[in-house]
Structure formats: C-alpha cells, structure tokens
Amino acid sequence: MSTHPLPTKPHYLVLDGLRGVAALIVVIFHVLEAHSTSHLDLMINHGYLAVDFFFLLSGYVIGYAYDDRWQKMSIGTFFKRRLERLQPMVIMGMIIGAIFFYASDSPLFPAIHTVPVWKLLLIMLIGFTLIPIPVSWDIRGWQEMHPLDGPAWSLFFEYVGNILYALGIRKLSKSALSILVGLAAIALIYLTVFGPTGDVIGGWSITPEQLGIGFTRLMFPFFAGLLLSRATKPTRINNAFLWCGILLTIVLAIPRIGGADHLWMNGIYESFIIILVFPLIVYLGASGQIHSNRESKICKFLADLSYPLYITHYPFIYVYTGWVSAHKGTNMPLAVVYGILTFVVSVLVGYLSLKYYDEPVRAWLKKKVKA
Numbered sequence: 459m460s461t462h463p464l465p466t467k468p469h470y471l472v473l474d475g476l477r478g479v480a481a482l483i484v485v486i487f488h489v490l491e492a493h494s495t496s497h498l499d500l501m502i503n504h505g506y507l508a509v510d511f512f513f514l515l516s517g518y519v520i521g522y523a524y525d526d527r528w529q530k531m532s533i534g535t536f537f538k539r540r541l542e543r544l545q546p547m548v549i550m551g552m553i554i555g556a557i558f559f560y561a562s563d564s565p566l567f568p569a570i571h572t573v574p575v576w577k578l579l580l581i582m583l584i585g586f587t588l589i590p591i592p593v594s595w596d597i598r599g600w601q602e603m604h605p606l607d608g609p610a611w612s613l614f615f616e617y618v619g620n621i622l623y624a625l626g627i628r629k630l631s632k633s634a635l636s637i638l639v640g641l642a643a644i645a646l647i648y649l650t651v652f653g654p655t656g657d658v659i660g661g662w663s664i665t666p667e668q669l670g671i672g673f674t675r676l677m678f679p680f681f682a683g684l685l686l687s688r689a690t691k692p693t694r695i696n697n698a699f700l701w702c703g704i705l706l707t708i709v710l711a712i713p714r715i716g717g718a719d720h721l722w723m724n725g726i727y728e729s730f731i732i733i734l735v736f737p738l739i740v741y742l743g744a745s746g747q748i749h750s751n752r753e754s755k756i757c758k759f760l761a762d763l764s765y766p767l768y769i770t771h772y773p774f775i776y777v778y779t780g781w782v783s784a785h786k787g788t789n790m791p792l793a794v795v796y797g798i799l800t801f802v803v804s805v806l807v808g809y810l811s812l813k814y815y816d817e818p819v820r821a822w823l824k825k826k827v828k829a
C-alpha cells in the first residue's frame with residue numbers, strides 16, 4: 459500500500475453546484491419554517507428532503523472518489539481525508555451556535571437564560587466531536603443531539619455512513635449492495651407511508667424513535683448513491699445544471715400532499731422523490747457539461763458555499779424563530795425584513811467562514827498530513 463498522498467480526482471462541477479442550490483433552499487425553508495404551526499403547513503414544504511438529497515449525493519461522490527483507491531489507501535487515510543473535509547466547519551458551527559445561544563431566549567426557548575455559561579461551553583466542546591448529547595443534557599428544549607447547531611445531526615449520520623462504507627460495505631458486490639439498498643428502500647417506504655406523520659421529518663435526537671428515523675433516512679440515499687456510482691456511467695448532457703436545479707427546486711417546494719386526513723399520500727410522494735427522482739437528478743448532474751466560464755463560476759461558487767452555509771446558518775435561525783415566537787402576528791412587514799436579513803447574514807457568514815477559516819484550515823491540515 460502506497461504512503462504517497464492520493465491525488466484529487468476531478469469534481470462533478472454540476473453536482474457540486476446542485477449541492478449549493480439545495481443548501482440555499484434549506485436556509486429559505488428554515489426561515490419560513492418559523493411561521494408554520496406544524497409539519498402540515500410548512501412553506502417550501504419539502505425543503506427538509508434536501509438532507510436526503512445530500513445523503514444520496516454524498517454516497518455517489520464517495521463511490522466515485524474512493525471505490526478504486528483501496529489498494530493504495532488505508533482505512534486510516536480515508537478517515538483522515540473525511541475529517542479534514544468535514545470537521546473544521548463542524549467546530550465553527552458550534553462556536554457560532556454558542557456565541558448566539560443566549561440571543562435566542564424567547565417564549566419558544568424559555569429556559570435559555572437559566573443555562574450557566576460553563577454548561578454552554580461544555581456542550582460546545584462536546585459538539586466539536588459530534589458526539590450526540592442525551593436528551594437530559596438538552597439546553598434549548600428541542601431535544602436535539604446538538605442544541606447549538608441543529609443541522610449537525612445530519613453530519614453525525616454522514617459520519618456513520620462513511621464508517622459503514624469504510625469498514626465493510628465498500629467490499630460488497632453490486633448484487634449484495636443492491637439487496638441492501640432494496641431493503642433500505644422498503645424501510646423508507648414503511649416510514650413514510652405507514653408512519654405516524656407521513657413524512658421523513660426527524661433524526662435529530664438520540665431517542666429510539668428519532669434514531670430510527672435518522673438511520674432510515676441515511677441508509678437508502680447514501681448507499682443508493684454508492685450503487686448509482688458503480689452501476690452507471692455518466693453520459694454528456696447539455697444545460698444539466700439549469701434543468702436539474704429547476705427540478706430540484708420544484709420537488710422541494712411542492713406543497714404538502716394529502717393533508718392531515720391522508721398522511722400516506724405525502725409519504726408516497728416523498729418515497730417517490732427520494733427513491734427515483736433524486737437518483738435521476740444526481741445521474742443527470744453527473745452527466746452535465748459546463749460550456750461557459752460563467753456557468754463554471756456559478757457552480758463553483760455554490761459548491762464552495764454549500765457546506766459552510768449549511769453548517770453555520772442555524773444559529774441565526776434560532777434567533778429569528780425565537781423573535782417570531784415573541785412577536786407572532788404583531789408586525790409581519792418587520793418579520794419579512796428580519797427574515798430577509800437572516801438569510802443574507804447566513805449567506806455572508808457562510809462565505810466568510812469559507813474564505814477566512816475553512817479553506818485556510820483545510821490547506822494547513824493537508825500540509826500537516828503530507829508532512
């Protein structure tokens with residue numbers, strides 16, 4: 459096994475750009491979510507499916523980037539590369555969450571002002587590791603495994619998917635992997651169609667029910683993405699970024715289907731999107747051709763921004779959601795202004811985190827690993 463650093467493979471630039479599109483939709487979804495009363499009246503109603511799209515995209519990219527490298531790469535090298543890519547922004551997300559924690563004190567989070575600083579700092583340090591905290595340690599009131607930065611739950615499951623891949627699933631044949639993906643699809647359909655809510659919402663707590671949702675949301679898309687990378691070869695498709703971006707936006711923005719009386723209808727829709735439409739989008743995106751410098755720059759900008767934006771935006775959502783809970787129905791024009799400001803600040807902080815923290819830190823880590 460070679461000890462030389464592995465060269466970086468060319469990126470699927472269209473897929474990277476689509477990740478950025480999904481991240482922007484997630485931020486808008488979370489801003490608007492502050493004004494909903496339940497999962498039945500969310501605006502950009504299926505924005506939460508972006509997480510399932512991220513999982514499928516990750517599985518596809520992992521298969522592309524690493525499947526043919528295991529003769530030259532150890533498991534330790536694989537984990538170092540994943541930590542180098544993901545962990546710096548996890549730490550930044552927790553720091554930002556701690557800085558703005560007390561600013562979200564509100565009727566929605568009534569106990570925040572009672573949390574001592576030492577406990578806040580302890581939760582932050584634990585958050586740096588992505589180790590989930592038990593419900594009894596919750597300092598916000600939403601029973602999140604990472605109460606300073608809620609979306610970190612998906613990074614926890616992202617690591618779980620990477621660990622399962624490296625320790626054994628990478629060795630599965632296409633037939634065996636197909637069986638695993640088929641069983642995961644059945645579990646996903648059972649959750650969405652026959653579950654109590656008719657959707658995949660959940661996974662952010664370490665209660666048995668939430669862990670079950672989280673693993674169900676991970677297993678199909680992540681390993682379906684891996685299977686897709688092995689079973690298909692990209693072709694050449696023009697304007698793929700435009701059409702895939704439009705399709706992705708539509709399926710995430712579709713209103714709730716079926717209402718409270720027919721939850722199973724929405725479950726069928728979500729299963730259809732995750733099992734069939736998302737793999738189609740990823741395949742088309744991988745086949746996409748970039749024909750202009752402008753399109754290339756747009757995709758690269760969205761690609762670079764996507765992860766820092768996703769992992770740092772939620773502390774500002776906590777603050778905005780807390781403000782809305784304290785002023786519900788009193789001043790909608792001001793709520794719109796604050797909502798737009800929350801979105802702009804989230805994008806700005808994500809970009810600044812990318813340029814002045816993530817990229818320099820990852821460059822430093824690469825030099826240390828090479829040394």
